Amino acid sequence: MDEAELARLMRAALAGDDRAYAGFLHAAAGLVRAFARRRTGQGGIDPEDIVQETLLAVHVKRHTWKADAMVTPWLYAIARHKLIDAYRRRGRRIDVEIDEIAETLAAPEPDRVSEREIGKALDLLAPGQRSVVAAISVEGRSIGETAANLGMSETAVRVALHRGLAVIAKRFGRD
Amino acid sequence: MDTDGLIKALSADAGRPKPAMSQALLAALVLALLAAAVVFTVAIGPRPDIAAAAETIRFLFKFVVTALLAATAFLALSALSRPQGASRSKLVALTAAPVLLLAAIAAELAAVPSGEWSARLVGTNSFACTTLIPLMGIAPLGLFIAALRYGAPTRPTLAGAVAGLAAGGIAATLYAAHCTDDSPLFVATWYSLAIAILTVAGALAGRVFARW
Numbered sequence: 054m055d056e057a058e059l060a061r062l063m064r065a066a067l068a069g070d071d072r073a074y075a076g077f078l079h080a081a082a083g084l085v086r087a088f089a090r091r092r093t094g095q096g097g098i099d100p101e102d103i104v105q106e107t108l109l110a111v112h113v114k115r116h117t118w119k120a121d122a123m124v125t126p127w128l129y130a131i132a133r134h135k136l137i138d139a140y141r142r143r144g145r146r147i148d149v150e151i152d153e154i155a156e157t158l159a160a161p162e163p164d165r166v167s168e169r170e171i172g173k174a175l176d177l178l179a180p181g182q183r184s185v186v187a188a189i190s191v192e193g194r195s196i197g198e199t200a201a202n203l204g205m206s207e208t209a210v211r212v213a214l215h216r217g218l219a220v221i222a223k224r225f226g227r228d
Numbered sequence: 229m230d231t232d233g234l235i236k237a238l239s240a241d242a243g244r245p246k247p248a249m250s251q252a253l254l255a256a257l258v259l260a261l262l263a264a265a266v267v268f269t270v271a272i273g274p275r276p277d278i279a280a281a282a283e284t285i286r287f288l289f290k291f292v293v294t295a296l297l298a299a300t301a302f303l304a305l306s307a308l309s310r311p312q313g314a315s316r317s318k319l320v321a322l323t324a325a326p327v328l329l330l331a332a333i334a335a336e337l338a339a340v341p342s343g344e345w346s347a348r349l350v351g352t353n354s355f356a357c358t359t360l361i362p363l364m365g366i367a368p369l370g371l372f373i374a375a376l377r378y379g380a381p382t383r384p385t386l387a388g389a390v391a392g393l394a395a396g397g398i399a400a401t402l403y404a405a406h407c408t409d410d411s412p413l414f415v416a417t418w419y420s421l422a423i424a425i426l427t428v429a430g431a432l433a434g435r436v437f438a439r440w
Contacts, residue, residue, distance in 0.1 A: 108235065
């Protein structure tokens, strides 16, 4: 997908076209994945966490893209910001861990079932928001299905989704 | 949560776009000018001899240098509020006002006998200058920091400092109409100190409030 097509999808997304937005986010995820894989060798950072944090930041900061500007420099600037953030958080965590568990470092790492950082952030949400975000993201339901299942209006589902995503995004702006 | 699931959730939330960053910046600028103008009108006011002063080059020059600072700083702030940050040329443009002021100092030193230099530098309003400019700049600075928070600055400390420069430029432009010290020697000393206070405050505020 070229720059012009990405910009077209993003403009449609900003006008409220959710299918164009999904197309844009999938393409953006591919670009950021390649970007993050090249830059997370043995740092202990999962490139897919960078992809997800970048997509969340793209979402809550999408009004900072100029509709007449290129998309990829904007996208990569956000990805770089999130990557630096991840290294900083990781750096601090490692300092603590080495002191505390220096002797066990040589032991083989147990198989890790990758629990994405954002998956953990779901636990931060109020129960109502969590069930809405989980229904749509994990179970893949539509706004309408979620509203029917949870006995809420579609508007209430949209509001809970919007606020829940904002809370998760904010979680990654802090240390 | 896998990435496809996240994309489903994000795209389901497509329908609530916030106002564009450029609108937020424009709103912050208009409100900043308004807020500073209100404080100036209510609490400070122009000097009594402003009509006569307006015919002297030193008085008029103050507005050129302070307005130039406000304009270049606001343009840099606008760029720094987005992830890509400011181009080199926008940051270099920030030196235009200081360079112009240095040239004015050279002209002043050439035009005025050396015995008068220190009296012109010290002036009679140094305390008013270093308190009233920060006072008028506080509200603009708060508005610019709020705009940065709404934006996505990847260098929040720098962006906050530039917000302080912009707020200082606006406040100094208004204060220049009040102050009876017009020598570039006075402006370079006391205006700079007052604007530096806002710049440091902006850098600290940016570091704390403009992270994301």
